[in-house]
Amino acid sequence: MNYTEFINAVKEEVKEHLEPDIIVELHTAMKNNGTIRKGLMIGRRGVNVSPAIYLEEFYEQYLKGKSISLLAETIQQIYEQVKVQNSYSCDNIFSYEKVKEKIVYKLIQREANENLLGEVPYEEFLDLALVFYVLLEATPFGNATLLVKNEHLGEWGVSKEEIMKAAEKNTPKLLPLRFEKLANFMYVMTNQPQNLGACTVCYPEACKKARETIGENFYVIPSSIHEMILIPESYGLNRLQLEIMAGEINSEDVEEEEVLSGNVYYYSGKEGRLIL
Structure with a gap:
């Protein structure tokens, strides 16, 4: 069969x-x-x-x-x-006032999603893209969501900048940061539901606070669209070893649709930002 x-x-x-x-x-x-x-x-x-x-x-x-x-x-x-027990009013979805408190963002790969990015508002972040969605309902088994498209901006009468501002406010509040030690030298950064949590590296002060906890600069490996793995600089892995680790994670442990990037990032405390 x-x-x-x-x-x-x-x-x-x-x-x-x-x-x-x-x-x-x-x-x-x-x-x-x-x-x-x-x-x-x-x-x-x-x-x-x-x-x-x-x-x-x-x-x-x-x-x-x-x-x-x-x-x-x-x-x-x-x-x-x-299963979802209740209907969602279409009137609510077409009203920006009724969805603006539920607009959040997630990180996806830019190169692999060129067609999608032609249909949605997005913000570039390194080699990635922040895209926006309405979080209708969050459950332990998954989320009910509505991807924000360019046509929605027209219906709502808002700009991409307004959507970004709303998402910057809502995402850390609705999907709070989860940061914990994964192994002797690794840390994991995601959100509390551990769903689409790689975007937590974009939360205000998240990487800065991670550096304070770790005590030094660190490398970031995108293990999936759901989480980031942080490795202290002093652990001594060189660029090739880090890229091999990222490649192994993507090829062995992550479904194709959940791959975020094969690149490795570095957080510089001096610059206060992630760099490629």
């Missing part, structure tokens, strides 16, 4: 075990870094926000021998955890 056949079979199996007012549809999405993912969109009639459950990992389990009925049962359980 190929992947397309598998998705259709899982769809029918899942539908049989859900209530009649639950809609199950095939879903294809263009994700970060141009990655295309396919899965199921599952939602209740009358609720206009539905979670997408992607099935690539389930297909791998199927190829290893797991039955479609068992996988469908697992998908049903996931849906019960992540």
Whole structure:
């Protein structure tokens, strides 16, 4: 059974075990870094926000021998955890006054997202880009979000600078910094939900406070769009070793859509900023 056949079979199996007012549809999405993912969109009639459950990992389990009925049962359980109970008013989304307190930012790679960046407002940051989204709902299992596009700025009657100002205020408040020691010589910087937390290096004073904790300048390895790894300068890794480490993280531990950058950054206390 190929992947397309598998998705259709899982769809029918899942539908049989859900209530009649639950809609199950095939879903294809263009994700970060141009990655295309396919899965199921599952939602209740009358609720206009539905979670997408992607099935690539389930297909791998199927190829290893797991039955479609068992996988469908697992998908049903996931849906019960992540389902959205309430609709979001379209009127609220079209009103800037009603969304401005929920606008936040995230970091993505510039080069791999050229097509996307042609459709959205963004701010350059080193070799990366800060893009903006409306945080509709945050849960332990994921977030309900709306990516801010150029067309939204027209509908809202605001500029990119206004969006950036709102995101600079909201992001550290809604998604607070989480900074902790990961190993004897490594630290990790992310947000409290540990979701899209690499952007915490852009929080005011975050890197400065990290330097105070570490006690010296440090290198930053983007381990994914979710977090940054900080390594003290005195640990003695040279540029090649750091780049090899970054490459190994991206190739072995991170899904393609979650890769942020293969570059390594350096925080200079004297300059008070990250440099490439």
